[in-house]
Amino acid sequence: MVKAAVLGASGGIGQPLSLLLAISPLVDELSLYDVVNTPGVGADLSHINSKAKVTAYLPEEGKGLEKALTGTDIVVIPAGIPRKPGMTRDDLFKINAGIVRDLVTGVAKYSPKAFVLIISNPVNSTVPIAAEVLKKHEVFDATKLFGVTSLDVVRASTFVADVVGGSPTDYKVPVVGGHSGETIVPLLSQITPKTEIPSDKLEALVKRIQFGGDEVVKAKDGTGSATLSMAYAGFKFAESLLRAVKGETGIVEPTYVYLDGVAGGKEVKEAVGGLDFFAVPVELGPTGAVRATNPLPQANEYEKTLLEEAKKGLAGNIVKGTEFITPTS
Numbered sequence: 001m002v003k004a005a006v007l008g009a010s011g012g013i014g015q016p017l018s019l020l021l022a023i024s025p026l027v028d029e030l031s032l033y034d035v036v037n038t039p040g041v042g043a044d045l046s047h048i049n050s051k052a053k054v055t056a057y058l059p060e061e062g063k064g065l066e067k068a069l070t071g072t073d074i075v076v077i078p079a080g081i082p083r084k085p086g087m088t089r090d091d092l093f094k095i096n097a098g099i100v101r102d103l104v105t106g107v108a109k110y111s112p113k114a115f116v117l118i119i120s121n122p123v124n125s126t127v128p129i130a131a132e133v134l135k136k137h138e139v140f141d142a143t144k145l146f147g148v149t150s151l152d153v154v155r156a157s158t159f160v161a162d163v164v165g166g167s168p169t170d171y172k173v174p175v176v177g178g179h180s181g182e183t184i185v186p187l188l189s190q191i192t193p194k195t196e197i198p199s200d201k202l203e204a205l206v207k208r209i210q211f212g213g214d215e216v217v218k219a220k221d222g223t224g225s226a227t228l229s230m231a232y233a234g235f236k237f238a239e240s241l242l243r244a245v246k247g248e249t250g251i252v253e254p255t256y257v258y259l260d261g262v263a264g265g266k267e268v269k270e271a272v273g274g275l276d277f278f279a280v281p282v283e284l285g286p287t288g289a290v291r292a293t294n295p296l297p298q299a300n301e302y303e304k305t306l307l308e309e310a311k312k313g314l315a316g317n318i319v320k321g322t323e324f325i326t327p328t329s
């Protein structure tokens, strides 16, 4: 029996993500939690004739989160405000940091063994926040905490196909680093199957992958950021994890993890100058993150310069998140 919970279930991402989880044959029970509108979203989804039983909760003076999380195997968190034109993901920190802290405190108390998938931005900082909260409650297991960067991977294959032709499903692009602007590093020299990007198109393609989210923010013109493509990407990651939990082998997904706590992570940490968190392709298994792979030594010179920029940005983002929970001074 698999129970999944979505925290922030009434939002732009939360609703379509909940729909995808509700119709997944891998989910037996789906609990929805938000500060608004979950009764309606829950009632609506509960009429779908899939096997998942849907339950929905509002805060109810703290009891709602407890009920939503108790017995949960996998928690997906898209709660928090999204960007408006002109905002960076870092601008969201002020509001979303506290939301993620409070929700992950609930996870620590009511479902400490659950897999936790963080979508709320800025992911580069909210995942360190989640790790610190779980550490404080002495329930931190790095193999179970994931920053969801799969939208960057989804975008990368779509945009590569735009440049070289073919179907987006033809290309698998390792995207490493973090999840914002220059911290997103697509390793286009390592696309499978091997694909040459014309040199005059390379830089623009990298920029498009790094700043693809801005296209959506601009097109939505003040009403939000990516929701449907994010719901798809977040669901794909959750689905990969659930398949791995059920015993399927060979599933590898890029995700933002705490390097010291994942097998193979120490090699990556060394390669990125000691950063605690970094997104790399991670092999998933029954216990979560089984092994981090290190594609960085094969990066070409251009990608190495991108990695240097990413490292600089990430270092500050990680400290900001960690210090929000555990101030050093």
Ligand code: NAI
Pocket (backbone or CB within 6 Å): 007, 008, 009, 010, 011, 012, 013, 014, 033, 034, 035, 036, 078, 079, 080, 081, 082, 083, 092, 096, 099, 102, 103, 118, 119, 120, 121, 122, 123, 148, 149, 150, 151, 152, 179, 224, 225, 226, 227, 230
């Ligand atoms: P939204 O505003 O449509 O929905 C957010 C939901 O969170 C709302 O229903 C709101 O009521 C709920 N919420 C707020 N505080 C809460 C709390 N304390 N507990 C439970 N629920 C709470 O926003 P949207 O578009 O769904 O985006 C959500 C987050 O996902 C944003 O931070 C956004 O930046 C991020 N995002 C992440 C991406 C990624 O690749 N990781 C891609 C796109 C967006």
